Amino acid sequence: MDSGLVIRKRSPEDAVVALAGNPNVGKSTVFNSLTGMNQHTGNWPGKTVTNAQGYCRSKKHSYVMVDIPGTYSLMAHSAEEEVARNFICFQDPDAVVVVCDATCLERNLNLVLQTLEISRNVIVCVNLMDEAKRKGVRVDLERLSGKLGVPVAGTVARRKKSLSGLLQAVDAVVDGKENRVPLRVRYPRAIEDAVSRIEPAVRSKSGGRLDSRWLSLKLLDQDPALTREIGVYLGEDFIMDPQLCNLLGEVRETLAGQGITPDRMKDMVVSGLVRASEELCRDTVTYEKSTYNDADRAADRILTSRWAGYPIMLALLALIFWLTLTGANYPSQVISNALFWFQDRLTEYFHFFGAPEWLHGMLVLGVYRVLAWVVSVMLPPMAIFFPLFTLLEDAGYLPRVAYNLDKPFKGCRACGKQALTMCMGFGCNAAGIIGCRIIDSPRERLLAILTNNFVPCNGRFPALIAILTMFFAGAAGGAFSSVLSALLLTAVIVLGVGMTFAVTKLLSGTILKGTPTSFTLELPPYRRPQIGKVIVRSVFDRTLFVLGRAAVVAAPAGMVIWLMANVTVGGVSLLNHCALFLDPFARFLGLDGVILIAFILGFPANEIVIPIIIMAYMAQGSILELQSLAELKELFVSNGWTWVTAVSVMLFSLMHWPCSTTLITIHKETGSWKWTVLAFLIPTAAGMAACFLVASAARLFS
Amino acid sequence: MSRTTSLAGLRPGEKGVVKQLLTSGAMRRRLLDIGLIEDTPVECLGRSPGGDPSAFLIRGAVIAIRSEDSADILLETC
Numbered sequence: 185m186d187s188g189l190v191i192r193k194r195s196p197e198d199a200v201v202a203l204a205g206n207p208n209v210g211k212s213t214v215f216n217s218l219t220g221m222n223q224h225t226g227n228w229p230g231k232t233v234t235n236a237q238g239y240c241r242s243k244k245h246s247y248v249m250v251d252i253p254g255t256y257s258l259m260a261h262s263a264e265e266e267v268a269r270n271f272i273c274f275q276d277p278d279a280v281v282v283v284c285d286a287t288c289l290e291r292n293l294n295l296v297l298q299t300l301e302i303s304r305n306v307i308v309c310v311n312l313m314d315e316a317k318r319k320g321v322r323v324d325l326e327r328l329s330g331k332l333g334v335p336v337a338g339t340v341a342r343r344k345k346s347l348s349g350l351l352q353a354v355d356a357v358v359d360g361k362e363n364r365v366p367l368r369v370r371y372p373r374a375i376e377d378a379v380s381r382i383e384p385a386v387r388s389k390s391g392g393r394l395d396s397r398w399l400s401l402k403l404l405d406q407d408p409a410l411t412r413e414i415g416v417y418l419g420e421d422f423i424m425d426p427q428l429c430n431l432l433g434e435v436r437e438t439l440a441g442q443g444i445t446p447d448r449m450k451d452m453v454v455s456g457l458v459r460a461s462e463e464l465c466r467d468t469v470t471y472e473k474s475t476y477n478d479a480d481r482a483a484d485r486i487l488t489s490r491w492a493g494y495p496i497m498l499a500l501l502a503l504i505f506w507l508t509l510t511g512a513n514y515p516s517q518v519i520s521n522a523l524f525w526f527q528d529r530l531t532e533y534f535h536f537f538g539a540p541e542w543l544h545g546m547l548v549l550g551v552y553r554v555l556a557w558v559v560s561v562m563l564p565p566m567a568i569f570f571p572l573f574t575l576l577e578d579a580g581y582l583p584r585v586a587y588n589l590d591k592p593f594k595g596c597r598a599c600g601k602q603a604l605t606m607c608m609g610f611g612c613n614a615a616g617i618i619g620c621r622i623i624d625s626p627r628e629r630l631l632a633i634l635t636n637n638f639v640p641c642n643g644r645f646p647a648l649i650a651i652l653t654m655f656f657a658g659a660a661g662g663a664f665s666s667v668l669s670a671l672l673l674t675a676v677i678v679l680g681v682g683m684t685f686a687v688t689k690l691l692s693g694t695i696l697k698g699t700p701t702s703f704t705l706e707l708p709p710y711r712r713p714q715i716g717k718v719i720v721r722s723v724f725d726r727t728l729f730v731l732g733r734a735a736v737v738a739a740p741a742g743m744v745i746w747l748m749a750n751v752t753v754g755g756v757s758l759l760n761h762c763a764l765f766l767d768p769f770a771r772f773l774g775l776d777g778v779i780l781i782a783f784i785l786g787f788p789a790n791e792i793v794i795p796i797i798i799m800a801y802m803a804q805g806s807i808l809e810l811q812s813l814a815e816l817k818e819l820f821v822s823n824g825w826t827w828v829t830a831v832s833v834m835l836f837s838l839m840h841w842p843c844s845t846t847l848i849t850i851h852k853e854t855g856s857w858k859w860t861v862l863a864f865l866i867p868t869a870a871g872m873a874a875c876f877l878v879a880s881a882a883r884l885f886s
Numbered sequence: 887m888s889r890t891t892s893l894a895g896l897r898p899g900e901k902g903v904v905k906q907l908l909t910s911g912a913m914r915r916r917l918l919d920i921g922l923i924e925d926t927p928v929e930c931l932g933r934s935p936g937g938d939p940s941a942f943l944i945r946g947a948v949i950a951i952r953s954e955d956s957a958d959i960l961l962e963t964c
Contacts (some may be wrong), residue, residue, distance in 0.1 A: 257919040261912050261935030283964065288946040295917050447910075454918040461921070484941065484948075485932060587950050591936025600939070624912070702913035702955045704920065707941055707948040 186230025191275070191314060194239060199358045200248050201272055204299060205283035207254030208708045210311045211342040214283050215251040218351075242351040243853075245358055250277065256291075258298045259407070259450070262624045272302055273394065274417045279305040281350070284722070286323050286338070287476075287709060293461035296332065300366045301398040307353045308336040311384035313346070315711065320472030328468040333366040342714060357703035361692035362627065368397070371456045374846050375449060376441045378404055378435045385431055390418055396731055401433055401453065403441070404447045420479055463653040479708050493588045500581075500679060504572045506670035511668070520560035527552055542750075557795040558738045562647045563731055564693065569642065570722040573610065579732055582607050585703055596689040597700045599628040602635075606684060609639040611726060613842055614849040616641075621853075630859060633687050634842030635843045637867045638684040639677065642730060643790035644837050646877050648676060650794060654817040655830040680838050682816045683870060695862075733845075734791035741785060741792050745799050761799050773872055774832030776824060788844050793837065828882040832875045839871030888963050893942065893956035896930040902961035903927050909958045921945040928961065957959070 191200055205211040215221065218236025236251040252271050253264035272280055280303050284292035289310065301305050310323055317329070329336035331818030334354035341348040356362050370376065379400045386403065387396035394417070402410055415423040422428070431786040439449065486492055530552060534544040576582065582604055590600025599817060601623050609616030616636045649669065657669035692698065748759040756764075770780040782796035801823045820829075841864045842850070851860040899911055907914055922944055925932070929943040933941045939952040 257915075259915060259919070261915050261919075291945045291947050294919065294921065450915070451918065454915075455923045456928075458918070458921045458923050480948075483932060488932060488934055488941070490933075490935050490937075571938065587934050588936075590939050590950070590952070591934060594938075600950075635950065667932055702909075702916070703939065703950075703952050704913075704955075705939075705950040706920075706952060709948075 189238065191248055191250065195246065198239075198246050199248065199249050199278040200275070201358075202250050202252055202275075202277040202280045203283060204252055204268060204272060204280055204295065205309075205311075206256055206285065206288075206295055208706065209254070209283050209285040209288075209292065210341045211254055211283045212251060214281075214309065214311060214339065214350075215249055217341050217347055219249050225748070227855060230877075240351075242355050244355045247354070255295065257295060257454075258302070259454070263621060269410075270413060272299060274413060275305075277305075279307060279354050281307045281309050281354065282803045283309045283311050283341075286310045286312045286572065287321050287322060287769070290461050290465040293464055294457050297369050297457050297460055300332070300334065301351065301368070301401070302395055304366055304395075305357050305362075306334045306366065307357055308332060308334060309350050310336060311341050312336045314340045314342075315709065319476035321476060322470045322472065324468045324470075328464065331367060331464055331467065333364045335362060337749060342717075357836055367460075368578070369456050369460045372452055374439060374444055375401075375452060378439055382428075384433055385428055388778075389422055389425055389563055390429055393418060401409055404436065405449050406436075410421050420632065421665060422425050436752070453545050471591070472586065476731075483710055484707065487581070487584050488588055492794070497585060497588060498678070500767070502670050503575075504569065505573060505673045506666060508565050508569045509653070509669050509673070510666045511568045516560055517565040519563060520556070523556035523560055531720060537798055540543070545750060545852065546743055546746050550742040552742075554738050554745070554792065554795045554799060555735055556743030557798065558791055559731065560736050561650060561794065562642075562734060562791055565646055565649060566642050566727045566730060567723055569645070570611070570726045571719045573607075574718045574722045574726075575713045575715070577607075578711065578718055580708050580710045584706060585706050587707060590703065590705070592685060593688070594700050594703075596631075596685055596690050596696065597692040598631045599623050599625065599700065599703055600705060602628070602632040602688070602704075603683075605632045606639050606681065609636045609641060611642060612730065613637050613639075613641045613846040617846060617849045617853055625698075627692075627696050627698045631637060631691055631696055634691060634859065634866055635684045635687050637820065637846065637863070638680045638687065638839065638870075640680060640838055641790070641843075643734065647794045647837050648673060648834055650813065650816070651830050651834055652676075654813050654820070655825075675849045676834060676838060683839065687866060687870065691866075734789050736793045737789040738795065741788070741796065745785065745796050749800060763800070772879065773836065773875035774882070775875065778823070779829075779836075781835060783840055784803040786843075787841065790837070790843055828879060835874045835878065836871045839867045839874060841868045890960065890962050893928065893930075893951065893959035893961055894940075894953045895957075896928070896940075896942075896961070896963065898930050898932045898940075900963055901927060901929045902963045904959060904961045906960040907958065908960065909955065913955055920947065920949055923961065927964075 191199070203211055203215055215236065216361045218240040220240075221236070221238040238249050238251070238851065240247050250271065252268045255262075255265040255268045257265065258269040258272065259265070271277070280299055282292075282296045282299050284296065296306070296308055308328070310325060310328075313323070316323060323338070325338050337350040338346075339350055342360055363626070371379075379397060382403065383400045386400045387502070390396065390399060392653065394414070395426065401415070411423065435803060436446075444452070465655055488497055527548060530548050531544065536547060573782050579633050585607065586600045586603040589603040593600045593602050604622065605616050605619045610621040613636050616639070618634050620632045620636070623632055630756050652669050653665070657665045662811050708886045745759070748762070751758050753761060759778075762781050765777065766780045767777030770777050773780075778800045779797055782793045782800065785795035785796055801819055841847075847860055848862060850863045851857065890905070893901070893902070893904075904922055904924060906924070907917060907922070909917060926945065931941040931943055931948060933940045934950070939950045940956065941948050941950050942956075
């Protein structure tokens with residue numbers, strides 16, 4: 185995991201500020217507003233799974249801001265919590281900002297109180313003040329600050345201006361101008377006695393490098409992982425110190441004599457923290473209306489209801505696809521016309537300057553044409569799909585999907601949060617695989633990683649959309665055609681999700697045996713998405729990013745393909761040699777050699793599969809001016825495509841090896857070649873089997 | 887008319903006060919972290935379409951818990 189984060193200061197004076205907080209309190213939004221960076225934000229718990237850092241400047245200082253994963257506690261039960269705790273404890277940040285949700289302050293204060301035990305340089309940022317106001321929740325910030333003994337700043341992180349108070353507070357803490365005494369939670373007598381018996385020894389032996397009260401508490405409750413970390417930080421001499429060990433042994437015995445086992449002690453500590461938070465809130469938070477959450481409850485009753493829950497999920501998916509398909513049609517046409525007009529101009533220039541034909545072929549017919557295809561086919565659907573999906577994400581719908589799908593996932597002995605990682609896979613499978621960190625159980629996490637590829641990433645969407653429209657929906661014509669496409673696409677996705685369930689079940693019955701672990705999932709309040717920002721962000725951060733990646737791969741691939749299609753050995757092009765070689769096998773799967781080659785060459789990025797197919801067919805003879813899907817269909821049909829080929833290509837696109845980036849990510853996340861190889865083989869085998877079945881059935885009945 | 891039941895026995899719309907956690911290990915820690923200690927008031931908000939998990943209002947936050955886990959949380963209805 186990323187606990188070994190290296191802080192990159194821009195100058196030695198930079199102060200390091202950690203941003204901590206419960207999941208889903210707008211921590212990443214605070215981070216983005218402060219640093220001007222674009223960490224992905226979304227209304228669901230657990231989307232920041234690694235530390236991110238950025239820079240920001242106040243009137244007095246320059247800061248390195250570190251966005252650490254959201255956690256409920258610092259008692260480290262999961263990987264993210266460990267990352268968060270280790271950073272606050274052992275990386276000595278100059279200040280720690282704990283971001284809280286004003287609408288749910290009580291639960292958040294638990295983390296604040298735990299942070300106060302470790303660090304004196306804490307600033308509490310009560311975020312989402314606007315939401316709280318709307319719901320009639322009033323937080324007395326001044327009073328809270330007085331009680332906690334640290335600065336408290338109210339913010340609306342979406343509005344940058346509201347963060348100036350927070351920065352001032354951070355300045356004051358870093359300058360050492362805050363010399364109030366932070367609140368310390370008092371635990372039951374037996375624990376306090378035990379702490380006071382060991383604290384002096386702990387203080388002198390640790391040299392004051394960690395808070396001695398906190399250190400004493402942690403040594404008493406004997407968390408093995410934390411003890412190890414402390415050993416690394418303070419040195420083995422400290423942990424193994426005979427005097428200290430003896431004293432600890434005695435005190436633990438006294439506690440045991442009072443019926444306080446380490447587990448019981450942890451309970452008492454947590455209860456103490458929760459009670460203290462409760463008390464703090466009683467004095468500082470007032471609710472003006474008891475019905476403040478009624479709208480959310482009503483929405484939940486519909487979106488997660490027994491009868492409507494699943495249909496609404498499907499309907500939303502189909503609606504998004506329909507909007508994407510309908511909206512993308514026209515701009516796709518315009519962009520492709522423009523780009524191919526430019527190709528003709530390029531060709532004229534090349535001829536004008538008397539460039540050799542091979543150079544023109546390689547650069548214009550190879551590199552440029554593939555790029556043009558990738559851009560015109562991918563850009564419009566992505567520019568529509570991403571914002572729509574982000575809207576759902578921002579509004580807080582995704583956790584409801586996980587809630588709805590937990591039962592079937594449990595049936596496969598997996599975790600409902602796999603639904604969240606599946607949703608991330610729609611954007612990019614590599615991102616989905618990193619997202620699997622939100623699943624605590626290693627077994628369930630592996631299940632999610634190995635099956636993530638069954639949902640098509642947006643690199644595969646355009647091909648699916650194009651083929652669906654050409655072969656199945658185009659004939660219907662008019663408005664109905666896009667409705668039909670959307671429904672068919674939804675069916676394809678449902679098939680992918682079905683495969684996810686089937687394979688998950690298969691794996692948890694064979695190589696990943698085990699019982700489902702316990703599961704808690706927070707369903708955050710719905711929030712009104714910021715439509716303008718969503719559009720800008722998803723177009724610039726996601727669409728252009730993905731497109732850029734595709735272009736980087738597509739350009740050289742275009743050149744390679746052109747060369748393969750035009751360099752001949754024995755009168756036959758290299759591409760044909762390869763295609764002919766693979767053809768017999770590909771026919772079994774309902775494909776042809778060219779298609780299979782395209783998938784193989786598309787290993788670095790799935791986006792280029794269709795462009796490769798087009799280029800290979802065009803190089804084989806019939807030169808076409810490809811400006812519409814109808815002409816494209818003509819090209820495919822003249823190369824022997826039938827509806828069986830179309831279905832097989834879609835199935836294979838849905839189920840084949842993950843792209844190289846995804847595989848590298850899987851290797852990084854699992855640290856094992858075995859799982860990486862399996863992640864390659866499982867979808868490939870599933871796809872080949874599905875294609876073989878369809879092709880054989882079609883042969884049988886035709 | 888209060889009765890003793892488990893969190894799993896709470897019907898949608900019903901409220902109760904936590905009396906005891908029989909859970910152990912990681913789940914126990916998780917539940918304590920979200921503030922589910924003795925005397926915490928909870929409300930069952932509803933069930934997911936499959937009938938499980940259920941959603942509970944715990945200290946102002948909505949948390950979904952599976953029935954296997956919520957059966958180990960004893961409470962008194964109110």
